[in-house]
Amino acid sequence: MMGTWLLTLVLALEPVWGPEESIPVQASREGSGLASFDAEITDWMHRHQVPGAALAVGKDGNLVLARGYGFADHGARQPVKPDSLFRVASVSKPLTGIAVLRLLETGPADATGAPVTLDTPVMRVLDCEPFLLDGQAMDPRWDQVTLRHLLHHTGGWDRDESFDPMLPPFSIAERMGIAPPAGPLDVVRYMLGQPLDFDPGTRHAYSNFGYCLLGRVIEAVSGTSYEDYVRSEVLGPLGIGAALIGASLEEGRAPGEVRYYHEGQAPSVFRLPYGHDEGLVAHPYGGFALEPMDAHGGWVASAPDLVRLAM
Numbered sequence: 001m002m003g004t005w006l007l008t009l010v011l012a013l014e015p016v017w018g019p020e021e022s023i024p025v026q027a028s029r030e031g032s033g034l035a036s037f038d039a040e041i042t043d044w045m046h047r048h049q050v051p052g053a054a055l056a057v058g059k060d061g062n063l064v065l066a067r068g069y070g071f072a073d074h075g076a077r078q079p080v081k082p083d084s085l086f087r088v089a090s091v092s093k094p095l096t097g098i099a100v101l102r103l104l105e106t107g108p109a110d111a112t113g114a115p116v117t118l119d120t121p122v123m124r125v126l127d128c129e130p131f132l133l134d135g136q137a138m139d140p141r142w143d144q145v146t147l148r149h150l151l152h153h154t155g156g157w158d159r160d161e162s163f164d165p166m167l168p169p170f171s172i173a174e175r176m177g178i179a180p181p182a183g184p185l186d187v188v189r190y191m192l193g194q195p196l197d198f199d200p201g202t203r204h205a206y207s208n209f210g211y212c213l214l215g216r217v218i219e220a221v222s223g224t225s226y227e228d229y230v231r232s233e234v235l236g237p238l239g240i241g242a243a244l245i246g247a248s249l250e251e252g253r254a255p256g257e258v259r260y261y262h263e264g265q266a267p268s269v270f271r272l273p274y275g276h277d278e279g280l281v282a283h284p285y286g287g288f289a290l291e292p293m294d295a296h297g298g299w300v301a302s303a304p305d306l307v308r309l310a311m
Contacts, residue, residue, distance in 0.1 A: 016051045016074055026068035028082040028304075034065050041069055052080040052258055056303035058311045066304045072258040083302045085257040087246050087290065091306060092299040093211050097151055098309075099230045100214055104147075108221045116221055118148040122155075122213055125220050128185055130192035131176055138192055144200045147217060150210040156196035158205035165191055166208040166296060168267070168288055171274035181248075181269045181289035184212050208296040215295025226294055238308055246300035250285040254300055260284035 017023060023042045034057065041055055051074040057065040068080035108116045110124050122145050130138055141156060149155040165172060165187050172190045173180035182190070191209060198205070215226040222229045227245045235243055244254060248270075253259070265280040266287030281287060290298050 015049045016071075017046050017049060019046075023070050024079050026079050026081050028066045037065060038067070038069075041067070045070060051261070052084075054080055054082060054084055054086065054303040056082070056307040058307040061311050063304055063307060063311075074259075074261075080258060081256070083242070083256065083304060085242060085254055085300045085302055087260070088299050088301050088306065089297050090208075091301075092293070092295065092297050095230060095234065095299060095309065096211050096214050096218075096226075096295045099218055099226075099234050100147065100151065102233050103218055103221055103229070110221075116147075118151070119146050121146055122150065122217060125217050126188070126213075127220055128189050128192070128216075131186075131189040132193045136193045139195045141196045141200060142192065145196075146200070147214070149200045150207075150214050150217075153204050153207050153210060154201050155207060155210045155213070156198055156200045157191075157207045157209050158197040159207070159209075160205070161197045162194075164208055165194075166212060166293055168269050168274065171269075171272070174272050174274055180272050180274070181292060184215060184292045184294060187212060187292060188216055208293070211296035212292075212294075218295070235305075235309070240301075240305045240308060243299060243301035243305055245294050245298045246290045248286060248288070248290045250282075256302075257300055262287075 023045055025038055025042070037055060037057065041053060044050070045053060050070065052068075052070040052072050054069070055065065055067045056063060066082035068082045068084055070080055072078045072080045072084050104117065110116055110120065111127075112124075114120075114124070116125060121143055123143055125147075132138070145155045171180065172182040172187055176182065176186060176190060178186060187209070218226050218229050224232075231243070235241070242256065246257070247253065250259075262283040264283065266283040267274055267276060268279050268281045268286040269289045270286055271279050292298075
């Protein structure tokens with residue numbers, strides 16, 4: 001069967017299903033001949049001890065199956081519903097890419113009145129002051145980085161050669177002397193003072209930071225926040241109303257959002273100096289900051305909504 005499908009998961013700390021234990025299933029949409037999905041997913045969940053998952057399937061532009069499996073909160077025995085919300089991590093990137101292309105369809109112009117296109121240098125659009133320490137200067141190759149490069153992961157940053165500024169344990173807030181965690185614009189200001197890893201457009205290297213930049217481009221050109229633009233111009237017209245940028249801390253969980261599990265604890269990115277043994281937190285709730293990841297990994301959404309977007 002040709003179509004679009006998406007599976008989202010709640011990961012476990014320890015075995016949660018006995019060999020003969022039945023995994024609860026919640027259905028809101030199901031077509032004929034799709035019962036094999038239940039057997040496949042529940043068998044897989046047993047094998048890998050996944051406490052909760054959601055599955056959506058679309059065909060010919062229609063949502064034909066939406067299921068919740070297992071528990072959104074295993075301790076409270078709260079079931080996953082078909083429309084439960086999950087952190088979708090880097091599935092946020094195609095959403096940002098769609099938003100950039102939607103923005104360019106409107107024929108925007110930069111501050112000089114020149115049209116903004118895929119081949120516009122990002123520095124013609126951004127309006128932020130570089131964070132430069134004494135003796136630092138901007139890498140001149142910044143002027144060569146275009147929106148197309150950012151979309152294609154060819155902008156010039158290779159986290160395997162240098163670092164990923166969007167993720168711990170690197171603490172930009174500590175280096176800038178600001179309250180942690182660093183926001184996306186703080187990260188951009190800091191990176192304007194760092195050398196690129198390769199000439200823009202010459203090779204591919206997966207880049208969270210490139211998509212952080214695209215979020216700031218959307219804000220600079222549209223005059224509104226990244227989240228507001230995506231929700232009003234991309235998700236809203238598709239009838240997707242529940243998706244939003246997630247919260248780092250557990251008390252910020254959105255209504256209907258699942259609970260996350262991770263073995264061990266981590267230093268809190270909300271505390272300096274980063275890496276201090278005091279104040280360790282559950283990794284999903286403060287071991288990293290979700291809000292600054294907005295355009296590259298910060299969205300919370302349901303499986304059916306993402307299938308609708310893909311279709």
